[in-house]
Amino acid sequence: MLTMAWSWIPIALVALVVLKTLLWKTNTKNLPPGPRGLPIFGNLFVLGKRPQRDLHRLAQTYGSIMYLRLGFVPTIVVSSPQGAELFLKTNDLNFASRPQLQVVKILTYEHKNIAFAQYGSYWRTMRQICNLELLSNHKINSFKPMRKEELDLLIEYIKEAARDRVAVDLSAKVSALSASMTCSMIFGKKYMDKNLDGRGFKAVVKEAIKLIGAPNFADYIPQIASLDLQGLTKHAKAVLKVLDPFFETIIDEHIQLKDENRNKDFVDVLLGFMGSQETDYRIEREHIKAIILDMFFAAMISAANVVEWTLSELIRHPQSMKKLQKEVEEKVGLERMVEESDLESLEYLDMVFKETLRLHPVAPLLFRESIEDCTVNGFYIPKKSRVIINVWAIGRDPTAWTEVEKFFPERFIGSGIDMYGNDFQLLPFGSGRRRCPGMHLGLIVVKSLVAQLVHCFDWELPNYMLPTELDMTEEFSLVTPRVEPLLAIPTYRLHS
Numbered sequence: 001m002l003t004m005a006w007s008w009i010p011i012a013l014v015a016l017v018v019l020k021t022l023l024w025k026t027n028t029k030n031l032p033p034g035p036r037g038l039p040i041f042g043n044l045f046v047l048g049k050r051p052q053r054d055l056h057r058l059a060q061t062y063g064s065i066m067y068l069r070l071g072f073v074p075t076i077v078v079s080s081p082q083g084a085e086l087f088l089k090t091n092d093l094n095f096a097s098r099p100q101l102q103v104v105k106i107l108t109y110e111h112k113n114i115a116f117a118q119y120g121s122y123w124r125t126m127r128q129i130c131n132l133e134l135l136s137n138h139k140i141n142s143f144k145p146m147r148k149e150e151l152d153l154l155i156e157y158i159k160e161a162a163r164d165r166v167a168v169d170l171s172a173k174v175s176a177l178s179a180s181m182t183c184s185m186i187f188g189k190k191y192m193d194k195n196l197d198g199r200g201f202k203a204v205v206k207e208a209i210k211l212i213g214a215p216n217f218a219d220y221i222p223q224i225a226s227l228d229l230q231g232l233t234k235h236a237k238a239v240l241k242v243l244d245p246f247f248e249t250i251i252d253e254h255i256q257l258k259d260e261n262r263n264k265d266f267v268d269v270l271l272g273f274m275g276s277q278e279t280d281y282r283i284e285r286e287h288i289k290a291i292i293l294d295m296f297f298a299a300m301i302s303a304a305n306v307v308e309w310t311l312s313e314l315i316r317h318p319q320s321m322k323k324l325q326k327e328v329e330e331k332v333g334l335e336r337m338v339e340e341s342d343l344e345s346l347e348y349l350d351m352v353f354k355e356t357l358r359l360h361p362v363a364p365l366l367f368r369e370s371i372e373d374c375t376v377n378g379f380y381i382p383k384k385s386r387v388i389i390n391v392w393a394i395g396r397d398p399t400a401w402t403e404v405e406k407f408f409p410e411r412f413i414g415s416g417i418d419m420y421g422n423d424f425q426l427l428p429f430g431s432g433r434r435r436c437p438g439m440h441l442g443l444i445v446v447k448s449l450v451a452q453l454v455h456c457f458d459w460e461l462p463n464y465m466l467p468t469e470l471d472m473t474e475e476f477s478l479v480t481p482r483v484e485p486l487l488a489i490p491t492y493r494l495h496s
């Protein structure tokens with residue numbers, strides 16, 4: 001049976017080439033410049049292990065608005081601040097949708113989440129609910145005692161490691177803290193790694209994110225999607241089999257406790273919408289699971305990623321570390337720990353984050369999809385084109401930055417550049433309608449964590465490794481974590 005299916009592939013592919021080549025000719029007018037592609041596959045093979053770097057290299061030849069054909073999908077790659085502004089601000093509405101990917105479809109119960117939902121009333125309503133019930137200033141403040149409790153636990157753990165002079169796996173510890181805070185915020189209580197199939201949150205979420213980021217032939221040549229040649233669909237179904245029972249348990253527990261006299265958490269609020277009917281959708285259990293998954297993934301992965309890279313850069317650059325410690329010492333002293341209310345006065349800390357996110361954006365590539373045919377900068381952009389904003393390349397654009405590879409937080413002194421999507425040379429949270437809604441929460445978490453870790457401890461690398469020897473290789477998936485975990489030996493530096 002399987003052999004028969006395979007024998008049809010060459011015939012089907014030849015037919016497709018002929019058909020698509022004919023159709024293609026009508027659409028090639030005035031497209032942005034780009035490399036010639038192979039029949040059927042187009043430019044799919046230009047994407048290697050680190051697509052942000054491959055696309056950056058190609059843009060040096062073809063320009064900052066470049067056209068690629070990935071399989072049969074017209075794709076526009078944007079690699080400059082000016083280009084990003086045209087797509088994310090001037091024409092934001094037309095590029096406010098997301099491409100629908102096979103693996104995402106499985107993991108998100110057919111795109112019922114926010115991050116990959118198509119632009120429309122479902123996306124708008126769900127985003128509003130999350131903004132109001134999880135991400136508003138009022139809600140963020142209400143989680144403050146929980147964040148402090150979690151941070152105190154981490155500091156106590158590291159103090160013990162400092163007493164014993166042992167290295168701490170900062171990558172693992174920061175991920176665990178992030179998972180713990182995220183569970184408490186979203187599900188109303190902590191869950192342990194064993195609740196997720198024994199493998200734990202970090203491993204499962206990392207696996208899912210890697211699957212989403214992997215270039216999938218099925219997304220570019222939909223005619224062969226059902227063959228699942230790379231096995232990604234099968235793999236995604238296996239990951240969902242681990243996540244789904246976890247979300248089911250959480251929903252069941254909330255339903256059972258519904259009538260009890262307790263504060264409502266985010267899941268309770270979502271359950272309150274179950275059964276509500278709109279013109280084009282009705283909120284069911286799967287919608288709730290997809291939203292929980294979205295918030296859980298976004299909050300857990302991004303915060304851990306930012307902290308990991310910030311600490312890595314600070315450890316690699318002892319002068320910046322000393323300068324930051326001095327700033328915190330001047331504002332807070334050595335008698336107490338940093339409070340969230342101190343964060344606003346820490347200007348150098350802000351610059352350290354901007355510089356880390358310029359070099360290591362959590363999402364190196366932003367994905368959008370055009371809703372209608374349109375013209376941008378004189379180029380014809382067909383409807384349903386995939387748009388990739390190469391944030392990683394923009395952070396290295398020599399027309400926007402000097403000494404692009406250098407970690408130099410001082411470059412932001414007096415620059416007025418913000419990181420909230422208003423300045424297109426720095427887009428760590430994206431921009432426009434699909435900009436990150438968790439930005440303020442994310443920044444509070446990462447800033448207080450880093451401020452605390454550098455204020456309470458000095459850090460040195462294990463095995464007499466020099467700061468310059470720290471391996472900074474990044475892995476590519478939807479986000480870009482470090483390949484090697486960050487290990488460092490702490491020395492406690494506060495007086496109390």
Ligand code: HEM
Nearest residue numbers: 114115298299302362363428429430431434435436438442
């Ligand atoms: C420092 C931490 C964070 C960083 C760097 C970050 C970064 C990003 C980026 C780059 C995007 C894509 C924006 C675009 O396409 O223009 C995004 C989207 C999103 N983020 Fe975050 N994020 C962070 C924290 C959070 C948190 C804490 C949450 C929620 C609890 C969250 C929820 C979301 C959601 C739901 C989207 C999809 C928005 C949409 O498509 O409408 N993020 N984030």
